[in-house]
Amino acid sequence: MGTLTVDLGERSYPIIIGRGLLSQAGSHLKKCGIRTGSPHLIITDSNTAPLYLEKLQSALESEGFQIVTAIVPAGEQSKSLAVYEEMMTRAITGGLDRKSAVIALGGGVVGDLAGFVSATYMRGTYFVQVPTTILAHDSSVGGKVAVNHPLAKNMIGAFHQPVLVLYDVDTLQTLPDREVSAGLSEMVKHGLIWDESFAHWCRDHAAELLALQPEALEYGLEKGCAVKAEVVSRDERENDLRAILNLGHTIGHAIEAIAGYGEFLHGEAIAIGMVGSAKLGVRLGADPSLETETVSMLKALRLPTVLPGHLSTDDIMSAMSHDKKFTEGQMNFVVPKAIGSVEFVRGISSDMVRDIVDELKKGEA
């Protein structure tokens, strides 16, 4: 079991990573100052509930916590204002007060939704993340929570830090293969933006990671969380540095939006986006091996690296114009200089971006 601390002054919190943590949840919550006198709400989804809800709930109840639960349909569709309103109703009817915690049991969708509920119910409650996917190692660190608007993803949200992230790697054993790969996409991203040797480690240990070997998972998750925690600690409100975490996300979010949420998993879309970013890096002067290496790492993790031809370049360009990284009409991108090093580049011409999107359909060079 390892513990990392996300260092944010009075909003600092621990990330605990290990095996068998669900059954110890009660004592971990108590250590974070969450009390048994108020009811607490577990939000989870229809995939996760049958596997882990009872285990978490009874672990907490056996320590004296009063628990109410809400199960949302699995999938990005639950990150909607309609489901958000249902969660608010559940919180009110469950009697939650300002000392209550909202506990997210699940992947990124549940974390984002529950986090926004926690951020805004009575203007803010305690928030606990219990991630059950690899992808969530990314979304559970940093305090960005949100729901989607029909016109754009993650448009409605807040910065709301958890008081605890409890990462039981045993829960990852039930992940479908495609979600394993999609989760590893964010893991290798943390290597690509910050730590060359970790990026190489991800590629070299791809087989163990894909086979969900616990030691490899614990190391990879801890390292991935540590990179994210380091970046977030230096820039909580995403003024500048924190934007580097969005490597691949500008194109990736546009792919998700126009393909209809669901055709691509988030990690798959940003894998294609990271290939696009590498291509941009090479155009702006990086060594061409940057692109081939990026592609080989993503392929080792069984991730897509080519954009399907049926997605219209015009639609992707249009979807990008809603992206939060566009300020005052300029196109801004996180661009790699080499494996393990990126920069935030402002004022990239939309013609160059259009070229890159077209090129992504042709596959790697």
Add this chain to the structure above:
Amino acid sequence: MGTLTVDLGERSYPIIIGRGLLSQAGSHLKKCGIRTGSPHLIITDSNTAPLYLEKLQSALESEGFQIVTAIVPAGEQSKSLAVYEEMMTRAITGGLDRKSAVIALGGGVVGDLAGFVSATYMRGTYFVQVPTTILAHDSSVGGKVAVNHPLAKNMIGAFHQPVLVLYDVDTLQTLPDREVSAGLSEMVKHGLIWDESFAHWCRDHAAELLALQPEALEYGLEKGCAVKAEVVSRDERENDLRAILNLGHTIGHAIEAIAGYGEFLHGEAIAIGMVGSAKLGVRLGADPSLETETVSMLKALRLPTVLPGHLSTDDIMSAMSHDKKFTEGQMNFVVPKAIGSVEFVRGISSDMVRDIVDELKKGEA
């Protein structure tokens, strides 16, 4: 023209109170760092728009600002998630980005709604308050923003500080008499909780205030804002001290909720609530003159001090159980000790509260 500063470290902001400020809005926004490169959204309501929207919009456009607007129906009904979602759609289609401002032109409803939009659009934009009611001198200071849930008022919200409050007292001249009185209710509340001489000033200058005499308004608003700013500066997140601002609000919110939003103006409901608090204070040991003085001040401002008999005591008690000031099942109240001095009392018996509610129907002692 007077300027107050709400002192919240890096979130400090000015409150500017005076005549003719709408037409100078552009230069005030620029001084607060809001730039012309991004579009900005004015949210106002159907009462305020015909009176002041064009004036504010053209003042801003003449300084180079690009403005989009949204007009919501006047009244508490617009503090709903449905209207909130419409505002998000307007913000997206209007092209707002992270450097944009959401500008609230109106009273407390518009301020709360626009503030919550600003707090959560792209995880937070600049927020500017341009209050056009007396009541808004209270809601525009302190950063509490929210919409209502059908089951309880202000249940969904955030703490989000404005970067500027621009209080043009000329806009108050069009207020209906009933709203003038309701606004003065929060003004005298600031005297009752913090400043005995200001409470007496409000009573002694009731005629000038009710007649909207500009000098009296400027003094009263500045003093009321200053009390609130002082309390908020000492306790931004409402841990303890800030709760005193809720004098009269526990009973007041319950009255509003069960009477149906609209029968009572907020300031009217809390006037009755403040009489209830004074009764509670006397029961807990304060001099009986506390109640008679409180009633005489409220009457001087033409506010109601008696609860209509058709409102059920049971319903009021039940509505109070959803109040955010109830932690872990205890009933907590802000209770006056004397004019100008209050304390937060925990664990008051619900029997005593029920007695007080019944007594409020009988009028003052």
